[in-house]
Amino acid sequence: MYDPGTMVAIDMQLPPASIAALEAEPDEYVEGTFKVAETGGTPATIGAYSAPLTVGIRLKGGASFRDLSGKAAFKLKFNEFVKGQKFLGLKKLTLNSMLQDPSMTHEALAYEAFRAVGVAAPHTGYAYVYVNGVDYGVHLNLETMDDVALAKRFGALEDDQHLYEGAYGTDVVPGGAAAFEVDEGDEGDRSDLEALIAAAAATDSSFTTRMEAVADLEEMTRMWGAERYLGHWDGYSAPNVNNYYLFSDAAGSFQMLPWGTDQTLFTWWMPFTSAGGVLFEQCLEDDKCAAAYAEALKATRTAVAEIDLKGKASVIASLLAPWQAQEIAESSRAPYDAEEIEDGLDDTTYFLEKRPQQLNQWLGIEEPAVIVDPLPEPAALPTPGPVAGPTPELSKRLEVDRSKLGRGLLVTRVTAPVAGTVRQVAQIATKSGPLQACVAEARVDALGATTLRCRLSPAVRKRLAVRRLVLRVETRLEPDAGSGSSFDSSLVLPRQS
Numbered sequence: 001m002y003d004p005g006t007m008v009a010i011d012m013q014l015p016p017a018s019i020a021a022l023e024a025e026p027d028e029y030v031e032g033t034f035k036v037a038e039t040g041g042t043p044a045t046i047g048a049y050s051a052p053l054t055v056g057i058r059l060k061g062g063a064s065f066r067d068l069s070g071k072a073a074f075k076l077k078f079n080e081f082v083k084g085q086k087f088l089g090l091k092k093l094t095l096n097s098m099l100q101d102p103s104m105t106h107e108a109l110a111y112e113a114f115r116a117v118g119v120a121a122p123h124t125g126y127a128y129v130y131v132n133g134v135d136y137g138v139h140l141n142l143e144t145m146d147d148v149a150l151a152k153r154f155g156a157l158e159d160d161q162h163l164y165e166g167a168y169g170t171d172v173v174p175g176g177a178a179a180f181e182v183d184e185g186d187e188g189d190r191s192d193l194e195a196l197i198a199a200a201a202a203t204d205s206s207f208t209t210r211m212e213a214v215a216d217l218e219e220m221t222r223m224w225g226a227e228r229y230l231g232h233w234d235g236y237s238a239p240n241v242n243n244y245y246l247f248s249d250a251a252g253s254f255q256m257l258p259w260g261t262d263q264t265l266f267t268w269w270m271p272f273t274s275a276g277g278v279l280f281e282q283c284l285e286d287d288k289c290a291a292a293y294a295e296a297l298k299a300t301r302t303a304v305a306e307i308d309l310k311g312k313a314s315v316i317a318s319l320l321a322p323w324q325a326q327e328i329a330e331s332s333r334a335p336y337d338a339e340e341i342e343d344g345l346d347d348t349t350y351f352l353e354k355r356p357q358q359l360n361q362w363l364g365i366e367e368p369a370v371i372v373d374p375l376p377e378p379a380a381l382p383t384p385g386p387v388a389g390p391t392p393e394l395s396k397r398l399e400v401d402r403s404k405l406g407r408g409l410l411v412t413r414v415t416a417p418v419a420g421t422v423r424q425v426a427q428i429a430t431k432s433g434p435l436q437a438c439v440a441e442a443r444v445d446a447l448g449a450t451t452l453r454c455r456l457s458p459a460v461r462k463r464l465a466v467r468r469l470v471l472r473v474e475t476r477l478e479p480d481a482g483s484g485s486s487f488d489s490s491l492v493l494p495r496q497s
Contacts, residue, residue: 001036001088002143003121004316007323009037009046009129010095010139012057013076022059026067029056029080034087036127042322043128047202053087056080062168064099064262071137071333073097074129086224092144095127097137101262102336102344104324105316107140109309109348110230110261117222117296117302120153120247121258126165128323136321137334145257146244147184153324161185164246165259167263170196171241171278180246185245192252202280207286215254215279223256224280225296229304231267234260237276244277252461266347266470267490272297272362294363301359310352317345340467343429344480347470362489398475398489405496408461410437410454412473415425416444420479424452427472428460435459437471461496469493 001008006130011034014022018030030219034057035049056077059067066072078085087093098104107124114121122143129136143149147157155221162185170179177190177197192214199210211217223244224237236256243260256279273284283289322340327334336344401411415424422444426437440454452475463469471493476486 001125001127001141002369003125005038005319006310007041007050007126007128007319008141009039009130010141011035011037011049011130012076013052013132014057018057022057022068025060026065029075029077030057030058031055031081033092034076034078034336039128041319043326046128051241053078053085054074055085060094061097061099064097066097066099066333068131071097071099071331071335072131073099073139089148090144091148092146093131094142094144096140096142096262097335098140098262099335102340103265103313103317103348104138104140104320104341105313105345105348106263106265107142107261108316110177110264111258111312112234112307112312113230113300113304113309114226114258115348116307117226119219119223119226119258119301120255122149126323128326135327135331135333137331138323145183145259149186150247154247158250159186159269160189160192160248160252161250162190162246162248164193166236166242166246168240168242172200172246173278174201183245185248185496192248192254193246193254196246196254200282200360203276206284206288208288214252217283218292219255220279221283221289221292221296222299223258224276224283225293226300227258228270228272229297229300229359230261231270231351231355232258232261232264232265233270234263237280238270239275241277266344272359297359301356304352305356310349313345313348313352322423337467339463343463343467343469348430350434380435383419398473400491405464405493408456410440410456410471410473411451412454412475412490413449413451414475416479417451418477418479418482419445420484422452422475422477422479424454424473424475426454426456426474428463428469429472434472464493464496466495468495478480 013033018032021030032055033052034055035052037049038047039045058071058075060075069351078087078091096107111121111124122145125141127139127141129139145163150157150163163183164180165183166180170176174197177193180193185475196214199214202210208217227235227237232238234240234242235258245257245259246254247257249253278405283293320382328337400414404411410426414422421441423441426441429435437460438456440452441450442450444450473489473491474486477483478484
């Protein structure tokens with residue numbers, strides 16, 4: 001079942017008592033039945049179902065949580081009510097609803113990229129889910145990281161090994177060990193995690209030296225390099241510090257494993273260095289570790305190209321298309337229509353095309369700047385030539401007045417360090433390439449904030465009337481003296497009905 005090129009059908013049955021229990025406590029397992037069928041690739045080719053098994057079923061999800069009235073996500077536990085029961089060697093199933101990923105490709109693609117750079121990551125497939133005969137639509141069938149999955153990668157776990165789950169804001173800081181959830185191992189003995197926290201907090205030697213006995217830094221830098229290259233703004237190396245595992249070997253040395261990658265592959269604005277988890281930030285301050293991280297970014301860029309992640313996105317989209325069509329036609333729970341799904345795939349493709357160039361720029365590899373602009377030449381954002389003098393830095397913060405969006409205006413404020421002209425170009429990604437949304441400029445006579453008013457084009461306003469859009473905004477300062485500076489931002493514009 002764990003192949004991105006496969007779709008299975010899953011049928012679950014929940015009696016009224018179990019439904020009532022899930023409504024009261026969605027995180028608690030209730031009794032239900034489970035069966036699965038292979039398919040030939042379309043809803044008309046669902047084969048014979050396996051014999052039903054009595055299993056534990058609960059709902060899952062944080063920001064994307066939905067109850068049974070919506071497109072719910074599920075966790076299944078095969079041995080919850082039948083001791084020792086497994087299915088195809090598995091103890092658990094995880095069925096993600098992909099509510100924050102209109103393309104429905106991000107998790108499958110991201111985990112494949114992590115594996116390609118040698119980071120242990122779950123495998124994925126797809127499942128079309130029915131509950132009590134009701135259509136719940138396309139779900140990601142995500143391999144659960146438990147002792148079964150870990151044993152396949154690292155061998156059978158010993159008594160003193162652990163798998164810790166890091167949720168939002170949980171980090172390796174003094175006093176922070178208790179905040180981690182213990183998914184595998186002895187909950188009462190967290191001495192391996194305490195040793196990692198103590199090493200991170202110490203100041204008696206370099207970060208690389210302190211980590212030697214408690215962490216596989218070579219693996220961790222590959223983990224962070226893949227996170228950042230894939231735009232995982234909700235992972236460990238991001239400011240949120242979220243969605244990761246810490247796995248200790250028998251000697252107490254940790255690796256870091258990824259999780260929660262549904263919002264990767266569209267945040268093309270995400271920088272390669274900025275605030276993140278404690279270990280990531282300390283790595284960037286250590287010359288040896290920072291160099292390893294830069295090499296990890298390069299390795300991710302190479303791996304993504306070699307496995308042709310863009311091509312795989314297209315293959316997965318073709319697999320999902322008939323099932324997505326059924327979900328839209330048959331299920332009131334469908335979170336996206338066909339156009340939104342297509343736009344999500346466009347965003348993914350655009351990210352994969354843009355990211356290598358962004359990394360090259362960060363590494364200092366000179367490339368000519370290219371702005372794709374389908375509108376007439378006067379609307380293009382001019383690129384200033386080199387001018388002698390200091391290089392002022394434009395404040396990389398874009399304030400947005402969202403109250404004006406309903407009138408088709410993008411109103412933003414930026415802070416410029418010197419006198420000059422601030423210009424702005426906004427675009428959206430489409431299947432045929434980037435489409436310009438608007439262009440604006442404002443004069444700045446001295447240090448301070450300035451407001452730019454950018455009227456969205458009719459084509460973009462028409463799209464915004466039926467679905468939400470991801471807007472890429474490039475803001476550039478052309479100072480009266482010195483060379484210019486610019487930064488990219490990504491704005492999610494809600495549907496304006």
